[in-house]
Amino acid sequence: MPLDRRSLIAGTTAAALAGLSGRPARAQGVTLKIGVLNDQSGVYRDISGPTSVACVRQAVQDLGGKGFNVEILTADHQNKPDVGSNIARQWIDRDGVDVIVDVPNSAVALAVNGVVREKNKVYLNSTAATADLTGPQCSPNTVHWTYDTWMLAKSTGGAMVKAGGDTWFFITADYAFGHALERDTTAFIKAQNGRVLGAVRHPLGTTDFSSFLVQAQSSRAKVIGLANAGTDTVNAVKQAAEFGLTRRGTKIAVLLMFINDVHGLGLQAAQGLVCTETFYWDLNDRTRAFTTKVKPHLAGNMPAMSHAGCYAAVLHYLKAAADMGADKAKANGAEAVARMKAMPTDDDCFGRGSIRADGRKIHPSYLFEVKSPEESKAPWDYYKLLQTTPAEEAFRPVADGACPLVRS
Known part of the structure; x- marks a missing residue:
């Protein structure tokens, strides 16, 4: 089993920013844990891997403000469904992970989808492509952000x-x-x-x-x-x-x-x-601005849509957590996803959009x-x-x- 690499993002994220809900900050001291689960060493490393992790960190940094903390864990699923599902289960049961992000490889993604639903956490898929994630295998705990087959x-x-x-x-x-x-x-x-x-x-x-x-x-x-x-x-x-x-x-x-x-x-x-x-x-001024901001952290790589999806999905999740209260988002993944669906999306990577009832992000x-x-x-x-x-x-x-x- 690959070892988790943890990095605590200190002094980050907000509970209720004035521009988001107008409500005072709640749930001071709550820590939301985000697990970036992807291919760190195989055929999908360049389109996920460390660049996805950097984009998730950028989303946490960009939200700013005060009210709750965010901890980021990373792991390599080795493109094996049993490895991916075991990591997801251990993250949730042992480490208290609230959100799993990225997950290239559709076989791994479908396995993780089941674990996250069972545990009532949040799954933000960016890099797996199968449209079944918003079809027969759709889940109230899953958002499929970037693209599909x-x-x-x-x-x-x-x-x-x-x-x-x-x-x-x-x-x-x-x-x-x-x-x-x-x-x-x-x-x-x-x-x-x-x-x-x-x-x-x-x-x-x-x-x-x-x-x-x-x-x-x-x-x-x-x-x-x-x-x-x-x-x-x-x-x-x-x-x-x-x-x-x-x-x-x-x-x-x-x-x-x-x-x-x-x-x-x-x-x-x-x-x-x-x-x-x-x-x-x-593509436009906003995509160039995002790239300029994140590029210094990418070790010579450039963001593709898969990486941009990790950034945008995590940013929107954190906005939803701020809107509903981080304690409530942590306690009930399906409710957090419902709040994400209820709120319009807007970020520098994809512009304005929405999330449908089936969990499909539209852009x-x-x-x-x-x-x-x-x-x-x-x-x-x-x-x-x-x-x-x-x-x-x-x-x-x-x-x-x-x-x-x-x-x-």
Whole structure:
């Protein structure tokens, strides 16, 4: 079992700021404990890991004021559901953790979702993608903040089909996330009269995609859909380029890619790829202001939407705790999430938004194309915006998700 790394954030967070509720501070001396559970050493380290922790610390710092303290714990779930659920259970039972944040890897996320609901704490998911977290597995204790497989399938997958990519072959990570992303993208392909000619599944963290790419090439599909993420995506794209697939006219649909992946690939290899994110550091004045503030703490990395989601979700949770009283937020996780849903969201990463009854955080999504080396004018200047999907259209309609909270 990996050891927890604790860091007490001294003199932070507020109970009831004048701008939040107008009520006097309550619950002096209460400590809210936030556990950042993610991949610190594996394929998703760059898109979660230490950068997510730094963004959570930034949220705690930004709330300011007085009234309650916040303690941050961190741990590496090793991309194993049993490890992740055991850490979550020990954090809650032994260490008094109130909130668990981040959790890349959908299999781990679904396991943690169950533990947090059982213990009536709060789960703020940013980096796992499965849309089942706001569908059949929705919970009154969970908020799914940043993106999900349905949104990615609609934005990136739908755009590829409209551009003429009507035959697909999937190379899919063989666990809950990959399966959900392939499933949701297939639905959009078929809805636009496209066809899926085949699929192959690969283990998480594989380094050799040659046999999978050969199968994809043999299918003669116009589009190879990569239903994976992190270094798996980076390796698949690099090896597809080595095979010369794009030179032969095959399109690569990178269904989940982060700016950190583009950085790992380099613009020479990544140029022309299309991806969807809900945050980009250079999108507007507010995203640039956030990035300027947090960048000194990132050890050369840059925030992607996953990291931004950790910041924004924790910031909104702390605002809700201030509004209802930290003691009440600590005592009842479902009530804290209900208060989060009742309050409009607003932060520098995503702007104004809301949280639906099914726990889905709503904000726009952005379809980007990766710039060529000649188009990039500065470090991390990687994206050009192709289209924006409004918040009310970006995510699966609440009535279509089969969330028991909505039916009831």
